[in-house]
Amino acid sequence: NAGVTQTPKFQVLKTGQSMTLQCAQDMNHNSMYWYRQDPGMGLRLIYYSASEGTTDKGEVPNGYNVSRLNKREFSLRLESAAPSQTSVYFCASDRPNQPQHFGDGTRLSIL
Amino acid sequence: AQKITQTQPGMFVQEKEAVTLDCTYDTSDQSYGLFWYKQPSSGEMIFLIYQGSYDEQNATEGRYSLNFQKARKSANLVISASQLGDSAMYFCAMKKWTNFGNEKLTFGTGTRLTIIP
Numbered sequence: 520n521a522g523v524t525q526t527p528k529f530q531v532l533k534t535g536q537s538m539t540l541q542c543a544q545d546m547n548h549n550s551m552y553w554y555r556q557d558p559g560m561g562l563r564l565i566y567y568s569a570s571e572g573t574t575d576k577g578e579v580p581n582g583y584n585v586s587r588l589n590k591r592e593f594s595l596r597l598e599s600a601a602p603s604q605t606s607v608y609f610c611a612s613d614r615p616n617q618p619q620h621f622g623d624g625t626r627l628s629i630l
Numbered sequence: 631a632q633k634i635t636q637t638q639p640g641m642f643v644q645e646k647e648a649v650t651l652d653c654t655y656d657t658s659d660q661s662y663g664l665f666w667y668k669q670p671s672s673g674e675m676i677f678l679i680y681q682g683s684y685d686e687q688n689a690t691e692g693r694y695s696l697n698f699q700k701a702r703k704s705a706n707l708v709i710s711a712s713q714l715g716d717s718a719m720y721f722c723a724m725k726k727w728t729n730f731g732n733e734k735l736t737f738g739t740g741t742r743l744t745i746i747p
Contacts, residue, residue: 561737
């Protein structure tokens, strides 16, 4: 069982570069989420999606865009990376009133 | 708004002893879930256990139990017979229960647990 799969696992970017983080789940969950985790902190929500074609902003959406391509896939895009976006990014999915399940994370460094 | 407070930044526990990780929460929601996640040094977020606010029995999953005291707004994690592999960061989290889902998790700042041989 793959669960939630994130790619890539590691990435180094230069300031101003763009990239897309990919996430796919095989649990037939409707809801998907993107979080970031900074040192010494819990996770903070960037964007989330209730279903294909719908997305909503979370706590820290500035500098990011998302796409819910289909029920399985939810991507996060950094259009012009900034050093403040250096973080670990987690994708998650769930059903109503059930635990969220997380991918292994993407460690992103922006120089 | 929801808030999770974990007051223990770090704990050291002797192997085979039981350990309690504290978590208090604040919410105006009537129906919600409380969760514990483990994050080892490798970085992944591993779901451990959860409790719904209307569940009368405390949740248990193997060596993990969730000591839920609704009136005190606390949801402590108890690990029995600790093992070296339990050394990790532990996060308490909560989310609102709804019919439609799509509710974000609110996390605490975590407790770093170190098991001493």
